[in-house]
Amino acid sequence: MNENTDGIRRKRASSRALDDMDRKLLGVLAEDATISYADLGERVGLSPPAAHERVKRLRRSGAIRKVAALIDPEASGKPxxxxxxxxxxxxxxxxxxxxxxxxxxxxxxxxxxxxxxxxxxxxxxxxxxxxxxxxxxxxxxxxxxxxxxxVLSTYLERPVQPGVTAEWPALVKNAQAGVAAFNNRPG
Amino acid sequence: MNENTDGIRRKRASSRALDDMDRKLLGVLAEDATISYADLGERVGLSPPAAHERVKRLRRSGAIRKVAALIDPEASGKPxxxxxxxxxxxxxxxxxxxxxxxxxxxxxxxxxxxxxxxxxxxxxxxxxxxxxxxxxxxxxxxxxxxxxxxVLSTYLERPVQPGVTAEWPALVKNAQAGVAAFNNRPG
DNA sequence: ATGATTGCAGAATGATGTTCGGCATCAAGA
DNA sequence: TCTTGATGCCGAACATCATTCTGCAATCAT
CATH class of the missing domain: 3.30.70.920 (Lrp/AsnC effector binding domain/regulation of amino acid metabolism (RAM) domain)
Known part of the structure; x- marks a missing residue:
């Protein structure tokens, strides 16, 4: 086998699945992208260059679409x-x-x-x-x-979050079905 | 009068209306907030410190809610x-x-x-x-x-834009309203 | 077992953010 | 009209940070 064992297109270097560290980085950067790499690294347990390396990869792979200033709707005159x-x-x-x-x-x-x-x-x-x-x-x-x-009131409005809900309680009929669904996930 | 002439709460320094320069800055930063102040200033016709000063003010006033990394939905596993x-x-x-x-x-x-x-x-x-x-x-x-x-297809999805449409053609009942709207246009 | 690859840490360097002082402009009041 | 205060901008200095490079350790494949 000239392919990895855990899936078809793993390890292609430019479009790999996100690991836990990536999700932690995205979680921090989704909240505040002005943070320095030193602080970012400290938040996730990485050295500044390592954090920088992974963020650069996340940008190249497209996981980070862009870094943007989020404008207040009322300030921009559109309440x-x-x-x-x-x-x-x-x-x-x-x-x-x-x-x-x-x-x-x-x-x-x-x-x-x-x-x-x-x-x-x-x-x-x-x-x-x-x-x-x-x-x-x-x-x-x-x-x-x-x-x-x-819209009368907005109670929540946020960009795409990095996390996913691992388990939906009401849907898990038995352990086997849950595991099967997990193994069939597309990512 | 201890107040400015053009409105009730102008000139309060922390919540002032956005001027053209502010909207230009927001327009650039809404697209890419990783740009350097040197380039940003050049884009809008300002020196780096001046651009920095205005951006800092926009952040303090809340016009810029936050600067965040926008995550690709598919990369985060939620297509x-x-x-x-x-x-x-x-x-x-x-x-x-x-x-x-x-x-x-x-x-x-x-x-x-x-x-x-x-x-x-x-x-x-x-x-x-x-x-x-x-x-x-x-x-x-x-x-x-x-x-x-x-959702079957997403044709457009973007954060809050700084601009507003100055004139809605179908709503202009007479020339006077059109001229007034035109003069108040931001761009 | 061994070579290749990947990912991370430490240090050096270059670029950039940030602050400071001074000047021009404008508005209000004498 | 002249003065006074405030505002916003620029150029230069300084501090901080991004970025690169080198070496090392762990992992995977042969």
Missing amino acids: MLAFVHVDTTGWGKTPVLLAIEEHPEVEEIHSVAGDTCMLLKVRTESTHALEGLLARLYDTPGVKATRSYV | MLAFVHVDTTGWGKTPVLLAIEEHPEVEEIHSVAGDTCMLLKVRTESTHALEGLLARLYDTPGVKATRSYV
Whole structure:
């Protein structure tokens, strides 16, 4: 066997699975990326160069997409948040819908399965601005209807977290099923 | 008048409105916060210390919430994204619902206006993990029903942008409003 | 058993963050 | 109009940190 024993594409050096140390590093950097490598290394139990090496690898591999300043919505003048469900006539309306990403108010555009076609996350200055955005949507050919869910309070909003829940209590019927599911995981 | 003329709480030094330079800085830093102050200053037309001073102010004022490493969802082992609408019996179920934020799969929890009470953004390892999370939700007292919108494709997903749309074409009823909006534009 | 590879620590170096002093600009009040 | 205070910027100095290099230890494969 010219391959490792624990999977098909392990050890390919540029896209390896994250180990515990990587997740610890990501956990710290996801919270504060301005930390020095000395402090970072101390937090995870690594020397500064070792921490730097692993972070560099995480960046190259794409595990760290980018390091960015997260802007306060209210400070940027957009206190209103809403999720907009868009129903279109037929499929393939995505290209024309993507035009609205020109507006900095639009933060997410997803195609979803369910009783709606597209889902938008938008952040606007006011109700008027939301109305303007909806008007812009209805001007788009193929847009049949929209339903807006205006956020009243945000209790949690954070970026992608490095951790995963190891075990979902209600789903583990027996130990064997749990182990089988674990071994079949895609990562 | 011991106050500035252009508003109630201008010039309070710790929470001032963002000017054009601030938005330019935020625009750059929202994309890449690893840039050096020398390059940052060059991008916006400022000396390194001046850029540093303004960025420091933006951090102190809270306009920059934090500088964080943005993690690739697939690299962290959570390729599945879903929005979950939660219907509860009556109000005030938020405190018990907040317990699920323990799971790193849960990225957002909002209370919304519309035909549902709460809205969750969750990112899971698999459909099984999503099922486990839903089971966890149904175990929560007061949860009546959930509707999940599984994301098929994500066309856009970005953090809060510094800019705002100055003018919404469909909303401009007369020239005067348009000119006023134009003059107030940030860019 | 042995050679190759990987990952980490310590030290040196270069780049960068950060602070300081001085100057120009602007607004308010005499 | 002149003065006074505050603000924001620049250039230079200084301190800190990122980054690289070398060597060593552990691991895996032959």
